[in-house]
Amino acid sequence: MEEFIQEAYSGIFEKELVKEIAETAALIDFEEGDRLIEINDYIRSMPLLLNGAIKIMREDPDEGELLLYFLEKGDTCAMTLACCMGQTRSAIRAIAENKGSVVMIPVTKMEEWLGKYKSWRNYVFESYNKRLGEMLSAIDNLAFMHMDDRLLNYLKEKAKVNNTTVISSTHQEIAYALNTSRVVVSRLLKAFENDGKIKLNRNNIEIIAID
């Protein structure tokens, strides 16, 4: 396990910390679509993402959900962190965007390391900062952009985290991520196709030229 951690977090953590992580943390593999955290779950450990991508969703108590952001290699979920430290239940849902693996660190350890390793403290703060940044950009999207641009953004992000120009999603799935309806997504996608930005196929979307 140590070499996986080395690979994802080399240059971030000092050697002893990597060793400690390898000793105490549990390695967990996941497949696309796995529900890693559910809203209202108790969080007892903090996940460090080794590879793959995870999507973080927020849910409307009434109806509907929204993609907040993606996590990638080297990321942790600050929302989870917040739950650990604050002793509250999860405010978000985490779903595997594709195949990958995480190491889970027990809360006790992660608090201990805050005092012990400066690199750990920096990492935790950087994670918080990164997440605040992602939240801000989610807010920008919602507050200042129309659905067409939000959709384009989504396609770009999705292509990036999956490292491909072909997005395998149905229009309905996209509609969930943006908290809108399938018909609206289809309508906008068709317009993009007419503009030569994308090519629509069944169950996938090829990106031709966006931006």
Added chain:
Amino acid sequence: MEEFIQEAYSGIFEKELVKEIAETAALIDFEEGDRLIEINDYIRSMPLLLNGAIKIMREDPDEGELLLYFLEKGDTCAMTLACCMGQTRSAIRAIAENKGSVVMIPVTKMEEWLGKYKSWRNYVFESYNKRLGEMLSAIDNLAFMHMDDRLLNYLKEKAKVNNTTVISSTHQEIAYALNTSRVVVSRLLKAFENDGKIKLNRNNIEIIAID
């Protein structure tokens, strides 16, 4: 100065920490409307709010702005914190909602205290968590609610931080906070008045019964 800090942060910080704060920090008074932080400002110190309220705004590079949340006594601005730690410029604007005062803590001290005082570390983490929570609820508002409910929420929040049932704002000011237009705000407010929720006067709004 020590007694002010005691009052706002008693039970949070240990005595020595309060003393250190009193020694190193600068006390700054502000008036309603003062611009405390501007977007792109360099941040060299971290503000602890002793009394009064501060509104935190996000701006669209093109046009428009949005109220993210209010800070109150005992709060600090996690976005500012993020800037300090991450050495970046401010992503937000901070404007005094009413008269009050802050103590400003130099970055160097706040980092030093992270290792030295557990209560400080806890406070910093709690601030981050609180702010993540506020961001989430801003996202909920934008993603899941219509303008009428967003407006009602705004009125409630505003009444709370100013500790009054009479809100002294013009419709235009409210429109800025919600990133919409004055006409829309006037229209909705009039509807609320017809429902007996509020009473409209010139330059102020009396809250009668919302929720």
Added chain:
DNA sequence: CCCTTAATGTAACTTTTGTTACTGCCCAAA
């Protein structure tokens, strides 16, 4: 090869929000 089902295309309509334009009103300065 047919049939079922999920996915997509599209029209028609409604609701919500934004925009423009004009009115009247209050208040304070001249």
Added chain:
DNA sequence: TTTGGGCAGTAACAAAAGTTACATTAAGGG
């Protein structure tokens, strides 16, 4: 007392997004 500027009320229209309904298409199982 007049007047001018900021504020609020409202109508009429436009644009964006959501909804309903139905047609068409592709893929996979039998």
